[in-house]
Amino acid sequence: MGILKDEITRRSVIAGAGGLVVSFSLSRAFAQAPAPPAPPTTPPAPPASLPGSLDDDRFLDSWIRINPDNSITVFTGKAELGQGIRTALLQVAAEELEVNPTEIEFITADTGRTPNEGFTAGSQSMQNSGTAIRNAAAQVRALLLAEAAKRFGIAPTELRAENKSVLAKDGRSATYGELVSGQTLHVEAQPQSAFKQPGSFRVMGKPLPRVDIPAKVTGQPAYVHDLRLDGMLHARVVRPPSPAAELTEFDQSAADGMPGVVSVVRDGNFLAVVAEKEFQAVNAMRTLAEAARWQERETLPDQTDLPAELQRLEREVGTVAEAGVISSSGKVFEATYTRPYQIHGSIGPSCAVAQMKADGTLDV
Amino acid sequence: MSISLTVNGSPHQIDADPSTPLLYVLRDDLALNGAKYGCGLGQCGSCTVVVDGEAVLSCMVPVMLLEGREITTIEGLGTIDDPGPLQQAFIELQAAQCGYCIPGMMMSAHALLRRNAQPSDEDIREALATNLCRCGTHMRILAAIRRAGELMKAASLPESDERRAG
Known part of the structure; x- marks a missing residue:
C-alpha cells in the first residue's frame, strides 16, 4: 500500500524529467549480452515474449526510474502482505543495479503508479515480479554502461557500475542521474539480460532485515486500516x-x-x-x-462427510512422478494420504x- | 460526554459515548495505530494494551472505566527512531510476518516483563495464550520476548521499557 506521504507522483516524475534526449541504439547497449535478440523478420513477428511480468508491462521505466537528482525509484505491482516481498524485491533490484538497498525508493502495488500485476497470491511474486525487476535492472545497468561508454569514448568493458555511478578505469565517472535523461529508460525491454554472476552477488542471497518490521512494532501506519x-x-x-x-x-x-x-x-x-x-x-x-x-x-455440502464431497468435486487427476518397474517378488505397500480442507484466515479483517x-x- | 484519559503518559480529553470501548477511542480519536481491531469480540488479542500494568483487551473495555488509569500502547514503548527494548528485540529477531497481531503480543509481553524480566517459555506461552496468530513466527516471538528481558536486564532498568510522552 503506497501510503507514505513523501512518495513521488507519476506526474512529478514526468514534469521533473529533463528535456535532454539522448538517443542511442538499444542493440548497441546489448551488444555485450551473451545471447543477443534475433533480428526482426518480415513480416514483423508478434512482440517477443519477455521474462516474468515484463511481458505485460514492457517498458523499462514502468519498473525503474532514475531521476536527474540521482535518486532511484523501483516499482512492483505486488503488495507487501507480511510475506517480505518488499524486502526481497528490493534486494533483487539493488543487486542488478549495483546500488545499496537503502538508495532505492520502492513502490508497491499502487494502481495509479505501478505495473498491474493482478493478485498478490499463489507464491507468484518473486517468480513474476522478481523476474521482471531483475531483468529490467540488469538492462538499465547495461544502458547506463553503454551511455557512459559513448560519452567517454571507450568500450563498455572498460567501465563498471558501482554505488549509483559508472566508473572508468582511467578515473573518469558519471552518476546514474547524469547518464539518464527523459527518454533513456522509456524503451521496451529485451528478452535477454546480461545478469550478474551469482558469485559476485552482494545483496541477493544475503540476509537483509525486513524493511516493514520497524514500523509495524512501533505503531507507525502500516495497514489500510491505518488510513x-x-x-x-x-x-x-x-x-x-x-x-x-x-x-x-x-x-x-x-x-x-x-x-x-x-x-x-x-x-x-x-x-x-x-x-x-x-x-x-x-x-x-x-x-x-x-x-x-x-x-x-x-447450500453447503454434508459437513460430516467433506472428504467424500471433495472427491466428487475432483477435477484434475495426475501422476506426480513415475520411475522404474515394480518388482513382482517384493512387498507392495499402498497408502492413501488426505489432508483436511482448510483455508487460512488472517487476524487483520478485510478493510x-x-x-x-x-x-x-x-x-x- | 467528555472523558479524561491518560495514554502513554499524556492526558487527553475525549468526547465519546462512555460505553465506547477503548480501542475505538485509541484508533479513531487519538489516531494511534498500535492497538488493532481483529475480531472486536475479545477473542483474538490484537487489540491488547496495558492498563495499570495489566494486559487488557481494549475492544472490550468501555472508556468510562479508564479515567485516572495509566494506559500504555505500543507507541508508549519507543519510537521507530528510538525503539524500546521490546521493539528492538522484535526487530532484531525479525519476529513478525504480517505483523497485525504483533503489537497485541508485545503488550501482553510488556505486562509480563514488568513483573518478570526473565520469564520461562512456559511463562511467555501462558501470558500470550489469549493472543492469536495464524502465521509462522511463534518461535521467534518467544525468542524476542526472552531477548527483550535480557536487554532490559542489561540496562538494569526494567521500567525503562515504558516511555513517557510529552
Missing part, C-alpha cells in the same frame, strides 16, 4: 446468518435514529450501515442485524477505504 482521511465515515456490513441467505425484510427505522448514523445501504441481499464514528457503525450494525429477517436455505473527489473520481 484516516478528512471527514472519513465508517461502515459495517450486516452479515447474513448463512451463505446464500436472502434478506426478506428489515426495519431501517431501527438504525435511523441511532447516534451518528448517516445512512443504511441495501442492495439486494447486501445490507450495511454508515456512521460518523466506527463504534457507532458497530452499534448500528448490531441493531440492524436484530431487525433483519433472512430466508436461509441449504477498504474509498474517497470521492471533487472531480467525481473515486479513489479506492
Whole structure:
C-alpha cells in the first residue's frame, strides 16, 4: 500500500524529467549480452515474449526510474502482505543495479503508479515480479554502461557500475542521474539480460532485515486500516446468518435514529450501515442485524462427510512422478494420504477505504 | 460526554459515548495505530494494551472505566527512531510476518516483563495464550520476548521499557 506521504507522483516524475534526449541504439547497449535478440523478420513477428511480468508491462521505466537528482525509484505491482516481498524485491533490484538497498525508493502495488500485476497470491511474486525487476535492472545497468561508454569514448568493458555511478578505469565517472535523461529508460525491454554472476552477488542471497518490521512494532501506519482521511465515515456490513441467505425484510427505522448514523445501504441481499464514528457503525450494525429477517436455505455440502464431497468435486487427476518397474517378488505397500480442507484466515479483517473527489473520481 | 484519559503518559480529553470501548477511542480519536481491531469480540488479542500494568483487551473495555488509569500502547514503548527494548528485540529477531497481531503480543509481553524480566517459555506461552496468530513466527516471538528481558536486564532498568510522552 503506497501510503507514505513523501512518495513521488507519476506526474512529478514526468514534469521533473529533463528535456535532454539522448538517443542511442538499444542493440548497441546489448551488444555485450551473451545471447543477443534475433533480428526482426518480415513480416514483423508478434512482440517477443519477455521474462516474468515484463511481458505485460514492457517498458523499462514502468519498473525503474532514475531521476536527474540521482535518486532511484523501483516499482512492483505486488503488495507487501507480511510475506517480505518488499524486502526481497528490493534486494533483487539493488543487486542488478549495483546500488545499496537503502538508495532505492520502492513502490508497491499502487494502481495509479505501478505495473498491474493482478493478485498478490499463489507464491507468484518473486517468480513474476522478481523476474521482471531483475531483468529490467540488469538492462538499465547495461544502458547506463553503454551511455557512459559513448560519452567517454571507450568500450563498455572498460567501465563498471558501482554505488549509483559508472566508473572508468582511467578515473573518469558519471552518476546514474547524469547518464539518464527523459527518454533513456522509456524503451521496451529485451528478452535477454546480461545478469550478474551469482558469485559476485552482494545483496541477493544475503540476509537483509525486513524493511516493514520497524514500523509495524512501533505503531507507525502500516495497514489500510491505518488510513484516516478528512471527514472519513465508517461502515459495517450486516452479515447474513448463512451463505446464500436472502434478506426478506428489515426495519431501517431501527438504525435511523441511532447516534451518528448517516445512512443504511441495501442492495439486494447486501445490507450495511454508515456512521460518523466506527463504534457507532458497530452499534448500528448490531441493531440492524436484530431487525433483519433472512430466508436461509441449504447450500453447503454434508459437513460430516467433506472428504467424500471433495472427491466428487475432483477435477484434475495426475501422476506426480513415475520411475522404474515394480518388482513382482517384493512387498507392495499402498497408502492413501488426505489432508483436511482448510483455508487460512488472517487476524487483520478485510478493510477498504474509498474517497470521492471533487472531480467525481473515486479513489479506492 | 467528555472523558479524561491518560495514554502513554499524556492526558487527553475525549468526547465519546462512555460505553465506547477503548480501542475505538485509541484508533479513531487519538489516531494511534498500535492497538488493532481483529475480531472486536475479545477473542483474538490484537487489540491488547496495558492498563495499570495489566494486559487488557481494549475492544472490550468501555472508556468510562479508564479515567485516572495509566494506559500504555505500543507507541508508549519507543519510537521507530528510538525503539524500546521490546521493539528492538522484535526487530532484531525479525519476529513478525504480517505483523497485525504483533503489537497485541508485545503488550501482553510488556505486562509480563514488568513483573518478570526473565520469564520461562512456559511463562511467555501462558501470558500470550489469549493472543492469536495464524502465521509462522511463534518461535521467534518467544525468542524476542526472552531477548527483550535480557536487554532490559542489561540496562538494569526494567521500567525503562515504558516511555513517557510529552
